[in-house]
Amino acid sequence: MAKHETPFLDQLESGPWPSFVSDMKQQAEVRAKNEAGVEFQIPQDCVDDLLGVVELSYKHGRTHWKHGGIVGVFGYGGGVIGRYCDQPSLFPGVEHFHTMRVNQPAGKYYSTEYLRSITKLWDLRGSGMTNMHGATGDIILLGTTTPQLEEVFWELTHNLGQDLGGSGSNLRTPADCLGTSRCEYSCYDTNSLVHFLTNEFQDELHRPAFPYKFKFKLDGCPNCCVASIARSDMSFIGTWKDDIKIDQDAVNKYIEQDPAYPSNAGAHKGRDWGPFDIQKEVINLCPTGCMKMVGKELKIDNANCTRCMHCINVMPRALKIGDVRGCSILCGAKAPILDGAQMGSLLVPFMEVNPDNDYEAITDLIENIWDWWMEEGKNRERLGELIMRQGFQKLLEVTGIEAVPQHVAYPRTNPYIFWREDEVPGGFERDVVEYRKHHLR
Structure with a gap:
């Protein structure tokens, strides 16, 4: 009772x-x-x-x-x-x-x-x-x-050979998807990297010394089963640099409704969705419009592909991820505590994930970010809020990463942008002379 x-x-x-x-x-x-x-x-x-x-x-x-x-x-x-x-x-x-x-x-x-x-x-x-x-x-x-x-x-x-996880203003327990242990889409071994990070940063995990919490989450591919892009201060999302691999014969098997080639990997068994329409279900849904059918061949403009995975998910036997694999690293996602929820911002478009050198490039990047955050972050200020306060350009400076077009989230709205002298090739004097020559007649 x-x-x-x-x-x-x-x-x-x-x-x-x-x-x-x-x-x-x-x-x-x-x-x-x-x-x-x-x-x-x-x-x-x-x-x-x-x-x-x-x-x-x-x-x-x-x-x-x-x-x-x-x-x-x-x-x-x-x-x-x-x-x-x-x-x-x-x-x-x-x-x-x-x-x-x-x-x-x-x-x-x-x-x-x-x-x-x-x-x-x-x-x-x-x-x-x-x-x-x-x-x-x-x-x-x-x-x-x-x-x-x-x-x-x-x-x-x-x-039990088991340790406590993280809580408080410290590194929280790193989390990952199944990765290469179970998933054909995974572009790197998430299990190996999360195990390494957990052991490498034990002190940061158990002894709070940060301004606030810090989370690593690892997704093996852009499907983002862990939703790291929305839930972690530092997100590792598997990707590839070369072209999507296409099996043209399999593409046509999907189009011809071959029972051995169900779209969406047969995820909709038991429901009649009608004939598979590659134009409607794949090509028209490509976010960058980088795909088209030419006769019986599927063409992909890989330079404009954003690796959204939609086409691969729909036709997994016809399309495969590339062979030059690694991860993209994003920073600053968080829940809506102070300044509202925000997604991670792309910091490293592509990085090889190399366990042979103890993931040296990744650990160097992490430590540079932490040094800046611990020095400049206010109490209970997440990394994403520090980036908002001091600017993404400052994050690029402290990590030594050169700016690339992928770092631009949206066009600038403020026309009064000033450059430091060392950022302008040839210095200001040359630019002033050129400006006067062409515009002040």
């Missing part, structure tokens, strides 16, 4: 979709029955009280969680998010109900043995509730008390 009446939460279960409320109620019942005979290390009714707190928050239209101070494990400045209830007399089971972030492996590959071990640990020393995974990417262990933090940390690091 539940301790608390939850009419608002009950309503959330009434729709057609699965509800987190149902999961919480199920977990509350498991803890109440204690069928496995587990001797819980935190209050047995904590999940029941959690339901009560959430219900009260819906009723009052405000949260009943408060910030009660800094909490964590010895030697780490991140990885634990303190949660304290402001109604401890009503809900003693969640008087403190901390969240622990656990660093997910590259590509989120787990063995069933590991998953059983971590859920068994959390059933004993936490609420038993997990979030697989949080928005940042970590395994989220929801709800435990302060005395259990060191116990969980010891078990994770010594027996």
Whole structure:
């Protein structure tokens, strides 16, 4: 029998979709029955009280969680998010109900043995509730008390070979897609790079020293399954430099409705979308209009291709990514905290991803950006906000990257643009003489 009446939460279960409320109620019942005979290390009714707190928050239209101070494990400045209830007399089971972030492996590959071990640990020393995974990417262990933090940390690091993730003003846990381990579109090994970055920047991950949070997210191709372009301060998106590979025979198989060549890789099985129309479904949807059919041949003006992946997704057996592969690097994406949401801005149009030299070009770029941000960034100012405040040109200067047309987001709206003398070949004097000669007659 539940301790608390939850009419608002009950309503959330009434729709057609699965509800987190149902999961919480199920977990509350498991803890109440204690069928496995587990001797819980935190209050047995904590999940029941959690339901009560959430219900009260819906009723009052405000949260009943408060910030009660800094909490964590010895030697780490991140990885634990303190949660304290402001109604401890009503809900003693969640008087403190901390969240622990656990660093997910590259590509989120787990063995069933590991998953059983971590859920068994959390059933004993936490609420038993997990979030697989949080928005940042970590395994989220929801709800435990302060005395259990060191116990969980010891078990994770010594027996499970697992580390905490990032929280606070530090490097957050790097996240990636499956990459070359599963995906034919991936232009570099995302799993290898995210594993390297996690190990290379352990100090930045666990000991907050930044103005605010910093996120790496890695997409193996421009399909952006991780949505790194919108969700990370530094986004690595796989791309290629040479031409899209075309199998003209396969193109015509798609056009001829060969059953072995379903468009969109057969993603719409069970629905009759009518005859495949390459003009309507591929060529007319190309954002730069760089494709056309000439007779029975598909022609692509690769110089104007923006690697949007649409044509490859529709006709995957006819079109393939190029062979000269690497990644583009973008900076400055963030959620709408201060100046509104913004997407990443292109910094490096193409970079080879080379593990043979410990990704030297990538780490040098990261450290140059961090040096500038830590020197110039205000408290709680994301990298994207610093770029907005000081200008993208300043980012190019600190990274030593030469400006190229791909860096232009939109034409300038201010006609009063002044150049430094070292930016003008021949200096100002020559330009003044030339101007007077031709314009002041």
